[in-house]
Amino acid sequence: MYIYDKFDQTIVRERVAEFRGQVQRRLAGELSEDQFRPLRLMNGLYLQLHAYMLRVAIPYGTMSSAQLKKLAYIAQTYDRGYGHFTTRQNIQYNWIKLEQVPDLLNDLAEVQLHGIQTSGNCIRNVTADxxxxxxxxxxxxxxxxxxxxxxxxxxxxxxxxxxxxxxxxxxxxxxxxxxxxxxxxxxxxxxxxxxxxxxxxxxxxxxxxxxxxxxxxxxxxxxxxxxxxxxxxxxxxxxxxxxxxxxxxxxxxxxxxxxxxxxxxxxxxxxxxxxxxxxxxxxxxxxxxxxFFAPPPYEKIAAPVVAFEQARASNPAFARWVETNVHTHKVPGYGVVTISLKPVGGIPGDATAEQMSQIADLAEKYSFAEVRVTHVQNLVLPNVKQADLFAVWQQLGKIGFADANLGLIGDIIACPGLDYCALANARSIPVAQQISERFRTPERMKEIGPLQIKISGCINACGHHHAGHIGILGVERAGEELYQITLGGAGDETASIGELLGPGFKGDQVVDAVEKIVNTYIELRQPGEEFLAAYRRVGKAPFKERLYASA
Amino acid sequence: MADENTQVIEPSEISAHRRSNKAAGGKIATGNRLRDGVVIYLAANGEWTTDVDQARRETTADGEAALKGALDAAFKANYLIDAAVIDTVPSDTKPARLREQIRAVGPTVRPDLARRANW
Amino acid sequence: MPVLSIAVGSDPAPINDNWVRLADGAAPNATDRVIVPFARLKGGDNQIFGAAAVGVELGGADQVEDLKPWLDRLSIVVLRFATFKDGRLFTSARMLRQRLGFKGDVRAAGDFLPDQTAFLLRTGVSSLEVSDTFPVDAAASSARAYSVRYQHAVDGLPAAYDERHAP
Structure with a gap:
């Protein structure tokens, strides 16, 4: 991965110094909030419902294990022990104190990280596969x-x-x-x-x-x-x-x-x-x-890797995880591991300092010290030897991140929503939690197959609901949370925007509505036909009919 | 992931046009403390408190004007930002809107971090 | 209003500014250095060139290319920020210098922030029209905040990639 030289490092250091001065001027009353707001935003510092929120850039989603360790340290030292990975491959902290931000940024700069241009009307952190x-x-x-x-x-x-x-x-x-x-x-x-x-x-x-x-x-x-x-x-x-x-x-x-x-x-x-x-x-x-992006020193590995094949054969849970969460690596004998930050009932994208630290250790030990963040709010260990996959899976199980749900109904994108965000109209996270609970069994998830649910708590669409196979948009109607459902969105090379099905649902009806949609799909699909393909074939009518018939 | 700069809204306007449906309730003054962002309320004793139960609740136009005056002074003194007069339910300092209830208590998905029991 | 000159490598410094805004429709004195709104230039009012020196003031919506017919007779172009958010003026400044080759004074006026001084400097602005309470120190720290840059701009300073590969 890219490593800073003295020029890059100087820019980040000078940024910290500049922002320290700006914070001092604000606290001393020399800058008004109107003047300060654009300055702090360009450094990724927002005011949310409960406190300041700081968004730290993870350029194109690639970081080193040392950087992830530092992110864990920041969560522990300046926040409440956790952080939230976002759909822009960044991380944000929810409980930040303005007066501590200059020191925090100074700590980040030690590992070549910063909050530069993670907000504001400028070119944001560039994202990549x-x-x-x-x-x-x-x-x-x-x-x-x-x-x-x-x-x-x-x-x-x-x-x-x-x-x-x-x-x-x-x-x-x-x-x-x-x-x-x-x-x-x-x-x-x-x-x-x-x-x-x-x-x-x-x-x-x-x-x-x-x-x-x-x-x-x-x-x-x-x-x-x-x-x-x-x-x-x-x-x-x-x-x-x-x-x-x-x-x-x-x-x-x-x-x-x-x-x-x-x-x-x-x-x-x-x-x-x-x-x-x-x-x-x-x-x-x-x-x-x-x-800087030359391949790491891969070993030449003869296939098949016996221990790996044996573990897969004898442990169905491990086999399932390999099937869903391990992507084929271009080098034989290696796998690309996606760590699902979507445990059943969990908060999508959240990780504690301890979890981050453990994952950093795994990257150090098994993946050439490199970690990726995905726009689906998961983490990736890009270079794991097949022979190490079982050990990695076991370690992930200990920190609660061994869910085999990548790309399945439990792998939900959810923005922070009204639980944290000052702009939100409705909560997103509880909806994601309820859906993942409802479809919690591996058998059920497998039966449904690839299905992306994306939830936003307001029209700004940070939860990418427009691109969800099932998109859920939270709105506020007469003081209550209401959720609109769209179908058929896709964020891949066949990009499409989801279509609104009909009137929205109250918070306690959303999961039932999703289940009706899922059941409708299962009934009408052709053999091997995934949700998106089925939707594109039949359109929204059958789903709409089923969803609103008995409502 | 939300974008603070998506909408430029004066917080007091939020309370004017988005929280005006609880005429029977009272009003309390709130904001976030500049230096650390913590949610605070104007208390009956004129100090600022992090405890919504201590908030000074007003039910008259004069009382609301006093709340606004206190917010304005605190904003100008660079003590708080995102100032707003918000609606409460009748006869309690519990905020009327879910958004403000969440601000007072904490994220509903993290009861372990709650500042008080939910209503 | 006070005017500060800005330049790479030196702090903002007050300059004795004797530009005057010419009142609408008024004829200039031959000894005056006058600044007129762009509309007056476009209106074909040639009597303004009877002044000792002539400048024009542009807003964010004005296209700098439209200045071409008069540019060699202008000594100053004032770029007025209706709001600091109006980033079009950074493009205007840069195009004035790089595309149109304007050598006179390019002056920022209006609602820009002292913290934008570094960007103004980089895009070719050479002076600032400021209020009496303008925090000159803040503008000075902005001007010297960064010793490394990632892009070429108008200031002629090397980008990081130039320095990396310097012989």
Whole structure:
């Protein structure tokens, strides 16, 4: 993974010093809250219901075991012993004291972590496929370009006060595991006509109150020209994106209002000039970054790995976990382990300091000291030898994270919702807990098959409900929590936006409604047909009929 | 994952247009303490308290104006942020809205962290 | 209002500013250095060029390219922030310098934050019009907050990648 040199380290250190000064000025009354708010937001510091919340960036979801240890330390020292992994591959802490933030950031800086641009109307932490570098279907490790984008976007002097926030995602494989078409810019690594590596560029996607699947605006961009092209998109957006209405300020609205074709024309015109203005990264820097993502020293392992096969044969629970949570590694004899942070009845994405610390130890011991965060709020040990999988699974069992539910109905995304968030209209977490309880048995989950449930507590859609096979949106109606259900959303390479089924449900009726939908699917599916495919075949009518018939 | 800058809402406006359906209840003043973000309420003795049960409850227009005055002064003194006058249920300092009940108690999903028993 | 000059490597310094805003429709004195709204330039009012020096004030919605016909006769371009959130003006400043080659003074005015001084400097702003209570110290610390940058901008300073691969 990428390791800071003195230049990167200096920037982060200088940021801590700058923010320390700003906090002092605020506490001394020299800065008003109106003046301070944008400054703290650009450092990931929000005010939520109960306290300040700090969001720490985990660039493109990759971190070292030492960094995860430090995150555990932060949870223990400055928070209430836990943190929450988010759909942007970040972590947030819920009980932060403003006066302690400068010291906290100083501690983070020791391990090359920070909260820079995890909020505010700027280019946010870039996200990427959590299986980068280890998946077999990859053209190029998307973290190489992600790191280039991270550096370019950090304290960009022209683009730090955009009309709204701006999110970029990169995917390097055929399978889209980064939901790139729901981003302001989605970058897909592709091969060009001559077999050379470049990028397909999508722009203007997003969720929120106006969900949009991003159109493709350029089918092939040469590798060396990425930054000037991004700069052209950002410049067109910065100049022409709407600033009169916060709900219409995202780039998706600009692209929609002027049309993808006209938007592309403007970007290309700007790019024609910008590409010669010294924005592109020199080849030498690109290769320097690339070297950090060279594969770790894998062992040559002969298949089959006998101990692993034996454990799988003799222990059904382990076998089930391997089947659901271990992805094929590009190197024979290794596996990619996804640690589900979705125990039955648990809070999706939450981990205690102790759990983080234990996972860091596992990464240290079994996975070349590397951990990933997924946008589905799970963690990944990317490089585990098959021979070690049983030991890893057992260790995970001890900390309550051995659930075999990846991609199944128990693997729910939920935003913090009204339990924590100042913007939420309804709670999300209790709904996730109830659903995971209802469908708790492995047999039931297996019977249902791949099914993604995503829950947001307000229209801002941090819980990605638009992209859920079953999406749940919490709203407030006459002082009560009410949940609307959408079906058919997808965040992969077949991206689609879920369709609203009908009137919403009260909190105590949501799980029954989900169960009716699940049962309807099971009855109408064809052999081997997954939920999403079945929905796309039959549409919403049968589900709607069943759901509202007896209501 | 929520976005504080998604909406720019004056907290006092929230109470004006989102919590006005409990006319029979009272009003209390709340905010978050600047230095640590802790939820606080104006108490009957004029101090700020973290305990909603100690909050000064007002039922008249003059009383509400006094709450607003105290919030305004504390905001200007850089003592609290996100100031709001919120509705309570009749004859108790229990906030009327679920959102404010959660602020007073803590996340419903973490009873171990609760600041008081739920109502 | 007080004016501070800003430049790479030095603290913001007060300068004796004798620019005046020309009243709507008024003719300038030949000895005056006048700043006019962009609309007056676009209206084809050539009498303003009877002044000793001429400048123009742009808001966030103005397109800097539209200045081209007059640019070589302008000594200052004022960029007025209606709100500090109006990031369009950073683009305007940068394009004025890089795309249009403007060599005169580029001045930020209005509601910008002292903490934005580093970005203003990087995008080619050379002076700040400020209120009497403007915290100059805060602007000074912003200007020297960072010794490393990840991008090329107008200030001509090397990016981290230049320094990494310097011979």
């Amino acid at each position: 959590q299986f980068s570098g280890v998946a077999g279907d990859e053209i190029e490790d998307p973290r190489i370009v992600s790191e280039a984008v991270r550096q370019w976007s950090t304290f960009h002097p022209e683009f730090s006060f955009l009309p709204r926030k701006f999110k970029i995602a990169v995917n390097g494989a055929a399978r889209d595991r980064a939901a790139i078409q729901f981003h302001d810019i989605g970058i897909q690594v592709v091969r060009g006509p001559e077999g050379d590596v470049g990028y397909a560029i999508y722009a203007g996607g997003g969720m929120g109150r106006t969900p949009v699947v991003a159109p493709l605006i350029r089918a092939f961009l040469p590798k060396a020209e990425l930054l000037s092209y991004l700069e052209a998109i950002l410049r067109v957006y910065n100049r022409h994106g709407r600033r009169d209405n916060i709900y219409k300020a995202r780039i998706k609205i600009l692209v929609r209002e002027i049309g993808a074709e006209e938007f592309t024309r403007q970007v290309e015109a700007e790019w024609a000039l910008l590409r010669n203005e010294g924005v592109n990264l020199p080849e030498a820097e690109m290769s320097r970054i690339q070297k």
